[in-house]
Amino acid sequence: MDFDLNEQQEMFTKGVRDFARGEIAPRCAKMDAAGIIDPELLDMVRDHGFFGLCFPETYGGLGLDTVTYGRVVAELARVDAGVAIMVSVHNGVGSFPILQFGSEELRREVLPRMSKGELASFCVTEPGAGSDAASMTTRAERTETGYRLSGEKIWVTNGYHAQFFVVTARLDNEPGHDGISAFLVDRDTPGLMVGAKEDKMGLRSSDAVSLVLENVDVPGARRLGEEGDGFKIAMSALDGGRIGVAYQSVGLAQACLDVGARYAIEREQFGKPIATKQAIQWMLADLATELEQARLLADKAAWLKDQGRSYGREAAMAKLAASEMAGRAADRALQIHGGYGYSKDYDIERYYRDARVLRIYEGTSEIQRLVIARSVLSEYGG
């Protein structure tokens, strides 16, 4: 068993850390206040190849393994969790359906464009269908040239900037999972309307929008997989996406540890640094221990994916453990800051807000537990 990154992985991770500290960190507070990524930073993220991390080199990407990709997401999240989710949704749920289920022709057409920074998004959630995604009502009808889609999607991360939308819809009003198909829709398709950005509590450098589809004609060649494969495609994209959220949580918790430990050393009360108090030391010890546990779970899930082995259960475990851990990490680090932690002058205030959504998107903690429990019970014949 080898817990070390190889030289190339170390170098890559360090390069991303330097980029995040040098280019992202000075912009975080402004992006948080503005609720949008700095356009200059978006261009830099593009130019540095962050939008082709996981695509094979034949499609213009860097072809990173999942463990290295995870380290990239964690390093970004250590500075700005919003930038991390933007990169993670694009490289994960936004593009995996094309990479895995698109025709070779579609892959050749679209993936090089995505690698260069035409953003991808993933549109499953609807006003009435969240955790119960199979109850979605967006419709698809067959036409002479393909399909016509109508319906509404919400919480589309990256949608404000995206060129590509992976959309799931119910074909022929057929009920249940098997009635759902998946399509790739271009932004400029008539009838596709991108709504306003959500005014979110956290992750404010990342955007999430609603989407209205009114008789949107999609060519048959832009269907992903076979008719009726849409739910399966969305769920397998989410398996990988959950590894990304686990690493995002690890990076954010690392940031909480960074600021919590530094503050504890600097802040003096009762004539000594508060770091000398056992109560504070225990908070840091618990934070560091739980962070390490979560990182190991994320690495295991990523490693399984890289080995071509089944990883859905481990991805759900990593996402559950890491996102819950990040919430506790932010809470402890804020407690260490006392009243100052409640002020926007300190980064922990933003980390605390950013951490909250990790337990909600790409499947809530309750849904992760359902996935894990189903897998556990099946081993016992349940």
Ligand SMILES: Cc1cc2nc3c(=O)[nH]c(=O)nc-3n(C[C@H](O)[C@H](O)[C@H](O)COP(=O)(O)OP(=O)(O)OC[C@H]3O[C@@H](n4cnc5c(N)ncnc54)[C@H](O)[C@@H]3O)c2cc1C
């Ligand atoms: C910032 C942000 C970005 C997002 N980005 C995307 C995106 O890019 N694409 C996309 O498609 N979606 C996206 N989402 C949507 C997200 O995936 C959903 O919010 C999530 O799946 C939960 O759905 P819901 O909000 O409708 O909550 P609901 O499903 O209504 O759940 C409400 C509560 O009930 C619980 N619950 C529901 N069912 C069960 C059950 N069977 N057992 C126990 N508890 C249950 C939930 O865990 C939750 O606590 C995003 C959301 C946010 C906040």
